[in-house]
Amino acid sequence: xxxxxxxxxxxxxxxxxxxxxxxxxxxxxxxxxxxxxxxxxxxxxxxxxxxxxxxxxxxxxxxxxxxxxxxxxxxxxxxxxxxxxxxxxxxxxxxxxxxxxxxxxxxxxxxxxxxxxxxxxxxxxxxxxxxxxxxxxxxxxxxxxxxxxxxxxxxxxxxxxxxxxxxxxxxxxxxxxxxxxxx
Numbered sequence: 266x267x268x269x270x271x272x273x274x275x276x277x278x279x280x281x282x283x284x285x286x287x288x289x290x291x292x293x294x295x296x297x298x299x300x301x302x303x304x305x306x307x308x309x310x311x312x313x314x315x316x317x318x319x320x321x322x323x324x325x326x327x328x329x330x331x332x333x334x335x336x337x338x339x340x341x342x343x344x345x346x347x348x349x350x351x352x353x354x355x356x357x358x359x360x361x362x363x364x365x366x367x368x369x370x371x372x373x374x375x376x377x378x379x380x381x382x383x384x385x386x387x388x389x390x391x392x393x394x395x396x397x398x399x400x401x402x403x404x405x406x407x408x409x410x411x412x413x414x415x416x417x418x419x420x421x422x423x424x425x426x427x428x429x430x431x432x433x434x435x436x437x438x439x440x441x442x443x444x445x446x447x448x
Contacts, residue, residue: 354387
């Protein structure tokens with residue numbers, strides 16, 4: 266049984282490990298390997314602790330858990346783009362432990378994000394995903410997100426990779442989706 270709850274400071278090490286291992290798994294062959302190899306869960310956790318110490322509540326972090334074991338993480342809040350419309354929210358990140366892909370943790374997280382974003386007054390959610398991350402794109406599409414035609418380039422150690430933007434109306438009646446590695 267997967268439960269979703271608000272992340273606490275006690276979850277930081279697990280979330281950082283999920284994020285780093287999620288990147289290293291999902292982006293292998295997409296993002297330069299040197300970039301992925303340089304990622305460090307302890308360094309990520311140190312940055313996350315600093316952020317948590319100064320949290321303003323603008324970003325909401327959620328974790329999925331099976332019992333006491335954290336299996337996934339998602340973060341959402343106001344849209345950061347210059348072309349934001351009033352009330353636009355953004356799914357900043359969603360990751361599931363690579364060994365837990367297909368267990369429902371991703372579905373539970375995305376459903377919770379959609380419901381909580383609507384409750385927070387975000388009638389629409391946007392997200393950016395690497396264009397070559399086919400698994401994540403399928404996951405988002407199954408969750409009702411649609412590519413809206415916007416693109417941008419992100420720099421990974423002087424390698425520029427294309428990202429595409431997806432959008433979906435948030436709803437407290439979040440649909441169930443198929444699980445796959447995302448973001």
